[in-house]
Amino acid sequence: MPGKLFPLGGPVPERDVVDREDFIVSLQTRLVEGQSIMLAGPRRIGKTSLANEVLRRAKNEGFYTAAVDFFRLSSKRDFAVSLINACLENRTGVRRTFDNLKDRAKSIVGTAKLTLKLEDLEFGIGFLHDEQNDDVLLDYALDLPDVLAKHDKKSMVILFDEFQDASRVADAGIYKKMRSHFQNQESVAYMFLGSKEGIMDTLFGSRKEAFYRFATSLPIPPIPENAWIKYIIKKYSDRGINIEYEIVKEILTRTGGHPQDTMLVCSEIFYALLEAGENTITPGIVRLGYDRALITLTPVYDEILDELSQRFQVRDVLKRIAFGKNIYAKNINPNEAKRAIDYLIAKAIIQKAGRGSYTFVEPMFQAYLLREFFNPGY
Ligand SMILES: Nc1ncnc2c1ncn2[C@@H]1O[C@H](COP(=O)(O)OP(=O)(O)OP(=O)(O)O)[C@@H](O)[C@H]1O
Ligand SMILES: [Mg+2]
CATH class of the missing domain: 1.10.10 (Arc Repressor Mutant, subunit A)
Structure with missing residues (x-):
């Protein structure tokens, strides 16, 4: 939601990324060298925010980038279209190029500019007019990153979020198919993210799996305490709120610096303060904000406890x-x-x-x- 002081419940915008700076730089270095990476970690620890930041930086350095979130997809065709769109946007600057062209292909007019931009990618009107079989479309999509990058003399970084869901979106054979397309791509590095760590570890670590050793698996480090302290003090002081160093430390002790928990507690403290009409954060306000945050988290924790108790x-x-x-x-x-x-x-x-x-x-x-x-x- 725009205007919220502390972002919650999804990838954070650029200005709110509290840095795991060393880790981001190390990810970037590897990707630039063409090494693919796998990051697995529990829910809400900031995987997507982290990966988005890496993509933003790569883009600023002239890389092509694309992101596909399997959590949002429901079919093989969805996957293909989403990947094609994400790739083509680098060239056209248009968000849903494929859908756009397909809609307009029927009426002939208005597609010339876009079509011309994509002529060299076998992406002419013919391709759009034929109702492509899902498998053909997917094959095209899986080759596109490297084809596009080579044509434009670029390197590309692609993010697959919630990668373990790919087998739900397509079928179990999807991994084998992807690997066969990806393994000879010289201009593309992949970042695979997943919140089901067990499945991700098997996918990339088991000899029997198609993605065995395709990517380097790296543990996601916590956000450094100093980065949190700087961020929290700045956020509050931007709103004219006073907070002492010791009190920030107290918040971080209570949350352990967990990304979403920390944001949530800070946010609840902020609202409690507004309600109270105060502008100084006291230990009492911290307790209040913390208790409210814990209540908000209860349904999430109930679910986790239920699952674990099985x-x-x-x-x-x-x-x-x-x-x-x-x-x-x-x-x-x-x-x-x-x-x-x-x-x-x-x-x-x-x-x-x-x-x-x-x-x-x-x-x-x-x-x-x-x-x-x-x-x-x-
Ligand atoms: N680098 C960060 N700086 C500040 N806050 C963060 C950061 N990363 C995550 N957060 C907090 O955690 C929340 C969840 O972040 P994000 O969606 O990136 O996590 P995730 O691990 O991808 O979660 P999910 O498992 O739900 O996909 C954000 O809304 C924000 O409150
Ligand atoms: Mg995520």
């Missing part, structure tokens, strides 16, 4: 970790406890902090659990 012993182990108790209790089989822990680590819910000790990736999820287990149904 697994044997996981709920119990979660409870123990949340309360800081020893996981290897008398009544739990150690192998089962270990299995539950491995599952929680794979799901990026907890991380190892030392021997036999674990912390929550999202401190607010821990706060939710404490409340939930202490006072179920609250």
